[in-house]
Amino acid sequence: MVSKIPDYAPQLQCLMQQAGLESDRELSQTAGVGELQLSRLRRGLALQMSADILLKISQALKISLNELLATFAPGSVKLEPPAPTAIEQEYQRLQATLDLQRSSLMEEFQLSSLQILESWMLQWPTAARKAQENQQLPAVKLLPLMRPVEKLLQEWGVEAIAPVGTSIPYNPQEHQLLAGTAQPGEQVTVRYTGYRQGEKLLYRAKVIPAGAID
Numbered sequence: 001m002v003s004k005i006p007d008y009a010p011q012l013q014c015l016m017q018q019a020g021l022e023s024d025r026e027l028s029q030t031a032g033v034g035e036l037q038l039s040r041l042r043r044g045l046a047l048q049m050s051a052d053i054l055l056k057i058s059q060a061l062k063i064s065l066n067e068l069l070a071t072f073a074p075g076s077v078k079l080e081p082p083a084p085t086a087i088e089q090e091y092q093r094l095q096a097t098l099d100l101q102r103s104s105l106m107e108e109f110q111l112s113s114l115q116i117l118e119s120w121m122l123q124w125p126t127a128a129r130k131a132q133e134n135q136q137l138p139a140v141k142l143l144p145l146m147r148p149v150e151k152l153l154q155e156w157g158v159e160a161i162a163p164v165g166t167s168i169p170y171n172p173q174e175h176q177l178l179a180g181t182a183q184p185g186e187q188v189t190v191r192y193t194g195y196r197q198g199e200k201l202l203y204r205a206k207v208i209p210a211g212a213i214d
Contacts, residue, residue: 006044011071015061031060046072110156114202120149122203125193129164153195161194161205174201180209 021027028035037053040046046054046069058068069077084092114121128143153159161175162168167189168175170182174194182188187210194205 007042008044008072009042012038012042015063015071019060019062021060027057027060031056033057041072044072047076110197114156114158114197117149117153118203121153121195122192122206125160125164126191156197158195158197158202161196162190164190164193166190167210168207170207174204175207176204178206178208180212182207182209186210 016022016027019027021030024035024038027038033053033056037049037057040049041057051065054068055065058065061068066077124146128146131143167187170177170184170186170188172184174196175188176194177188178191188207189210189212190205190207192206195202
């Protein structure tokens, strides 16, 4: 079976038009190569041509040598993605700025929302604890109503330092004494829970020395 000779005439004609060259003779003269070399290029023999000839043709066509080889010897080179234009660079810069502003606005929104929820965050765990200890209190019926708020805090990464009623080692950086005294590491009882968001301390837990009467 006779193999089919490649024909890259359409590709060469397109590149010539883009470069403003009207004929093989004009391309030949501009590049300083013989028209026979252009014929070899059309027939897919680019890899058998000298690098010097290919470079002259690529310069006459106003493309890089890699682009010439990618067109007339597909698979022989890997084209690098084009460098972003000034418009693309400006778009990327603006996009990065908007992303930064969006992140900053979200943080401000969360902070302002947490300030609004501050009284609930500090008082609710204690009220909920008392309601759970006495199921006869009507307030116990309100507990399910607070789940959406608890879910919101969870989605924002806000977590309680310690549950109300638990005994924990005193840490003055995270705990605030309501009464009495305690040394770091001594056991204290949580009366009002505190909160942190990631590494950020939002509110210190309010505690009393272990064994103290409320």
